[in-house]
Amino acid sequence: MSKLLLIEDDRALSDLLSEYLTSQGCDVEQAFDGLSGLRQATSNNYDVILLxxxxxxxxxxxxxxxxxxxxLTPIIMLTAKGDDFDRIFGLELGADDYLPKPFNHRELLARIHAISRRIEFVKQTEQHDQLLSSSHVTLNIAARKAAVNNHLLVLTGTEFSILQKLMSNIGDVVNKDALSQHVLGRRLAPFDRSIDMHVSNLRKKIAKYSDIQCIQTIRGSGYVFLAE
Known part of the structure; x- marks a missing residue:
């Protein structure tokens, strides 16, 4: 069962979503404004936050x-339909995914399940001590920690999963759709910049401690983590 926090000021919509998600086996708590939502989010443990x-x-x-x-709780932003600024800005700030309103309840549930599967995969992976290292970047999969030149990176779950996928395929191109399915659990829709924004955030964090450009864009295809 996923424990969710739904932060939504439209009480009718919030109650409707809460009722539906509860019927699907989720444990849902609600907040109706930003301040109370923030208090709940930072004082309790949730599997996913819907914001x-x-x-x-x-x-x-x-x-x-x-x-x-x-x-670093996974966060799905609920944005206005067609508002690209909200979506891109949310991803830049560290959201894991977004869903434009109005949306199908089943699609929201699918996004939640995708994140939950990723969390479960992480728990299973943590049973094994596994390190990935290339030049200045080190990934401790068991501890879910990444470091650049011995400086610890603060990554969201999505950013870590992208870095893990790329470093597990060093020197090989990983296409955007494969990344989307691996980290978001869905195929990449046309004009969807989610993966691009997550990779951009990842590059910025790595660049704080290294001048080496280790993640290369392959135009029209995807990304490759460069070998040493």
């Missing part, structure tokens, strides 16, 4: 930024 952008007292972006200061 609306337009919230009273504290908007979804501010809530996201403050959560990411201390928590």
């Amino acid at each position: 609306d952008v337009m919230l009273p007292h504290l908007d979804g972006f501010e809530v996201l930024k403050k959560i990411r200061l201390s928590h």
Whole structure:
């Protein structure tokens, strides 16, 4: 069972989603404004947080930024339909995925299940001590830690999974659709920039401690982690 926090100020929609997700086996807690949502998110443990952008007292972006200061809980942003700025900005701030309103309840459940499967895979992987290393980047899969020149990186779960996928295939091109299915559990839709934004965030974090460009874009295909 996934324990979820739904932060949504539309009480009718929140109750509807909560009822549906509960009927599907999820344990759902609700918050109706940004401040109370932030308090709940940072004082309890959740498997996934569903976060609306337009919230009273504290908007979804501010809530996201403050959560990411201390928590790496997977976050799915609920954005306005067609608002590319909200989606891209949310991904830049550390959201794991987004879903534009209005959305199908079953699609939301599928996104939650995809993240839950990734979490379960991580738990299984943690049973084995496995290290991936190339030049200045080291990945401790068991501990879910990444370091660049011995400097610890603070990565979201999605960023770590992307880095793990690329480093597990050093020197080989991993296409964007394969990355999307691996880390988000879904095929990449046309004009979907989710993977691009996650890789961009990952590059920025690595660049803080190294001048070496280890993740190369292969135009029209995907990405490759360069061998030493």
